[in-house]
Amino acid sequence: MGICYIKALSENTALGLWKMTEPWQELKEQLQLTPADEKLLFEKKTDVRRQEWLACRILIKNITSVDPEITYDHNRKPHMVGSKQHISMSHSGEYACVYVSETKKTGIDIQKLKPSISKGADYFLHEAEMNWVDVENNLLLHIIWSAKESAFKFAGNPDLDLKKHIITNRFDGNQKGEIEVSVLKPELNTVRIAYDTFGDYVLSWTI
Numbered sequence: 001m002g003i004c005y006i007k008a009l010s011e012n013t014a015l016g017l018w019k020m021t022e023p024w025q026e027l028k029e030q031l032q033l034t035p036a037d038e039k040l041l042f043e044k045k046t047d048v049r050r051q052e053w054l055a056c057r058i059l060i061k062n063i064t065s066v067d068p069e070i071t072y073d074h075n076r077k078p079h080m081v082g083s084k085q086h087i088s089m090s091h092s093g094e095y096a097c098v099y100v101s102e103t104k105k106t107g108i109d110i111q112k113l114k115p116s117i118s119k120g121a122d123y124f125l126h127e128a129e130m131n132w133v134d135v136e137n138n139l140l141l142h143i144i145w146s147a148k149e150s151a152f153k154f155a156g157n158p159d160l161d162l163k164k165h166i167i168t169n170r171f172d173g174n175q176k177g178e179i180e181v182s183v184l185k186p187e188l189n190t191v192r193i194a195y196d197t198f199g200d201y202v203l204s205w206t207i
Helices: 024-028 035-043 047-064 117-124 138-155
Strands: 002-010 013-019 070-072 078-080 086-092 095-101 108-112 166-168 176-183 189-198 201-206
Touching: 002 047, 013 047, 024 047, 035 047, 047 086, 047 095, 078 086, 086 138, 086 201, 095 108, 095 201, 108 138, 117 138, 138 166, 138 176, 138 189, 138 201
Parallel strands: 086 108
Antiparallel strands: 002 013, 013 095, 070 078, 086 095, 108 201, 166 176, 176 189, 189 201
């Protein structure tokens, strides 16, 4: 199916969503990979991982008009070689997504809904969240999980713990909205997260 959409969120930011139906071999033909990137591609152990890796790069190419070469810093945050644009990537199930900005840090996440997430709620919900979250509300739990992942990528600090250091303020969970998230390490920062739902997926991104 390919690109579902590319949305300009502002003059300098864009979000892209891709439904991965093509085999990775077909996706590879849409990119001019460097020898180093081709090596990375073939180090992926499964067809699905290669598909995800390629789909994210094709989305970035469609947004930036260049074949991206991506490196990761010591915090495992991705960067485009030779570019000051900020990027974030995610994939789950049949979808891959990217978020690109010329002016600000980015964080994006996509989650396919799973019926068993409530069993692991204690793993990612802070004590303050436990006071108001309905752990039987499957969609709400996925929205919170995704928002925390977006905030984690935005912060670019691998020492952050989703439960201890990233806390969502109370909100009314529904199909679409915004969340205020507190990131407690190294000092208190507030991050705004937008989220949307479609089918059995939740998509979130930093504002």
